[in-house]
Amino acid sequence: MICAAMPVQTAVRIDLISDTSTRPTLPMRRAMAEAEVGDEQRGEDPSVNQLCERSAALMGQDSAIFLPSGTMCNQIAMATHCQPGDEIITAAASHIIGSEAAGAAVFARSVIREISCCRGVFSGEDVSAAVRPRNPKSPRSRLVEVEQTNNRGGGSVWPLRAILSVTEAAKANDLALHMDGARLMNAVVASGVSARDFATPFDSVWLDLTKGLGCPFGGVLAGSTDFIEQAWTWKHRFGGAMRQAGIFAAAGLYALDHHVDRLAEDHVNARLFAERIAEVPSVVLDPIKIETNLVFFEVKETGLSAKDISDQLLKKGIRIGIESAFRMRVVTHLDVDRKDVEEAAEAVANIIAQY
Ligand SMILES: Cc1ncc(COP(=O)(O)O)c(C=O)c1O
Numbered sequence: 045m046i047c048a049a050m051p052v053q054t055a056v057r058i059d060l061i062s063d064t065s066t067r068p069t070l071p072m073r074r075a076m077a078e079a080e081v082g083d084e085q086r087g088e089d090p091s092v093n094q095l096c097e098r099s100a101a102l103m104g105q106d107s108a109i110f111l112p113s114g115t116m117c118n119q120i121a122m123a124t125h126c127q128p129g130d131e132i133i134t135a136a137a138s139h140i141i142g143s144e145a146a147g148a149a150v151f152a153r154s155v156i157r158e159i160s161c162c163r164g165v166f167s168g169e170d171v172s173a174a175v176r177p178r179n180p181k182s183p184r185s186r187l188v189e190v191e192q193t194n195n196r197g198g199g200s201v202w203p204l205r206a207i208l209s210v211t212e213a214a215k216a217n218d219l220a221l222h223m224d225g226a227r228l229m230n231a232v233v234a235s236g237v238s239a240r241d242f243a244t245p246f247d248s249v250w251l252d253l254t255k256g257l258g259c260p261f262g263g264v265l266a267g268s269t270d271f272i273e274q275a276w277t278w279k280h281r282f283g284g285a286m287r288q289a290g291i292f293a294a295a296g297l298y299a300l301d302h303h304v305d306r307l308a309e310d311h312v313n314a315r316l317f318a319e320r321i322a323e324v325p326s327v328v329l330d331p332i333k334i335e336t337n338l339v340f341f342e343v344k345e346t347g348l349s350a351k352d353i354s355d356q357l358l359k360k361g362i363r364i365g366i367e368s369a370f371r372m373r374v375v376t377h378l379d380v381d382r383k384d385v386e387e388a389a390e391a392v393a394n395i396i397a398q399y
Contacts, residue, residue, distance in 0.1 A: 057361035058384040060317075063227075063310070063337060066258040072298045079294030084110070084286040091290030095297055096264060099251055102300070104223070104244035105266035108210035109275050111291060114139075114226050117250035117265040119147045120213050122187065124271060125220045125248070128153035130186035133174045137164040137196040139224060140189060151278075155183055158304055163333070164197025165206050167282030168213030175217045179259050191224040192231045192242060196367075199314070200232045204241060211245035215270050223249035230336040233307040242274040247271060253292075256337060257299035258378040259291040272301040303378065310337040313376040313385045314388075320389035337376045344370035346396045356395045362388050 053393050059065040067280035068076065082088035096108040111117050122132060131146055134140060136158040140148055148154050157174050159166045176182040192212060194200045214221050222248045225239075232239050243249040247268040265275060279285050311334075318331040318339045329341035343350055350366040355362060365373035376385060 047174070054164070055358070056363045057331055058363070058380060060362070060364045060374045060376065060385075060388055062365065063255045063375045066254075066378045068258065068260050069378075070330040071302070072258070072295050075294045075298040076291050076343055079290045081288035081290035083281075084289040089286075089288065089293065090291040090299065091259050091293040092286075095293040096266075098297065099264035100266045100301065102239050103228075103249050103251065103266045104240035105249065106269045107272040108264050108266035109279060110286075110289060110296075111250075111263050111265055112261065112286070113376060114250065114252040114254070114263040115144050115147070116279075116282060116284050117252075117263040118144060118189075118222075118224055120282065120284075121222045121248040121250070121265060121267075121277050122148050122152040122154065122189075123278050124274045125187045125222060126152040126154040127184075127186070129183055130154040131176065131183035132156045132187045132189055133185060133219070133257050134158060134165040134172060134189040135166055135191065135194060135197065137194055138191050138224065138264070140191075154186065157185075157231060163200035164191060164194025165200055165202050166210065167206060168209035168211075168318040171210055171219070172217065175219070181198075185217065185219060187220045188221045188222060189225070189229060190246075192340070193227045193234075193280050193336050195226065196340075197337065198333055198340050199227070199230070200333075201234050201335045202242070204237050207242060207245060210391045216390075221248075225250050226252040226255055227336065228252075229304050230307050232310070233304065234311055234336050243321055248275075253296045254297060256310060256377060257296070257303045259292070259295040260290075260298050262296060264296065288392050305376070310378070311335075311378040313380065313382055314339050314374070315345070316328060316382065317374055317376070317385045317389050321392060324393045326396065327392075339374040339376075340367065341369060342371055343396070346399065348396065348399050352399075353392060353395055357388070357391055360391050362391055364388065364392075366368070368385075
């Protein structure tokens, strides 16, 4: 059965809807086929164990756990850190607020206090201001969450000084710290700051394999040995404990070796797209703000809606994201090159010019 909302994949030649649309490369598939495997649930899969050890070291943490998705990494982290009735402090643009089906309320049974901030990046002062005084009427402020890079903030990189200001304020207020590192490696490549420097101040942090790294599956959540032990209980509860998952872990290991440095190309392509689109009359976009592989732009002044433009592009085999009625998103990745991005930008410009 084909779901009605499912786009017809075969018609799409240039897919800029997300960095999750990558398909495993041939060498990655070979690495997967040749992976040593075992029963992951029993801790017996050598490839999974290797991926976890390597990811924990990369992020400066003691231990790590392999999970099926980034969403599960966030959900398990929040459920592990929080008790029912706790409060989680994060940017209003965060993925955990808008795109995880209120999982914080369902699993961690906690509420979220959002900070309105520019591009999804807040400060230690914002954290201190959001912490509630301890009294029987208020939720207990418990966890601060940082999204590196911030997706809906425009792929913005949290500068290390902002991270340090937030982590210092959180520690002063006895709060735990969690980093959604869906695009942590994009931040690393864009800033030159190591994953370890970005991640060590956090009590938990994860890395998505299925975004810029180009894997078909999984995320790796890291933290202290004690935190990861508790996370294993949640993994079982969620039905996320696996068997011969080494096939997927091998893709992750391959990506860490071969797909990190090349993220710089995605950033160059995103900037190129942004520069081309910024020249189109009535499109609102500031190319200076393109820091990584995400490009958001507004089309209201063109007289066309985001859906109008998307529909026209799809006829040409080009897919870009509709964020809202007049807001669009383009994401560059491993499966699109400079030529594709130029073609997509030109197509958007022509559609608007013809209208
Ligand atoms: C910032 C951020 N966090 C979490 C996720 C969830 O990751 P997954 O799709 O692997 O569940 C995404 C996915 O787009 C994301 O962009």
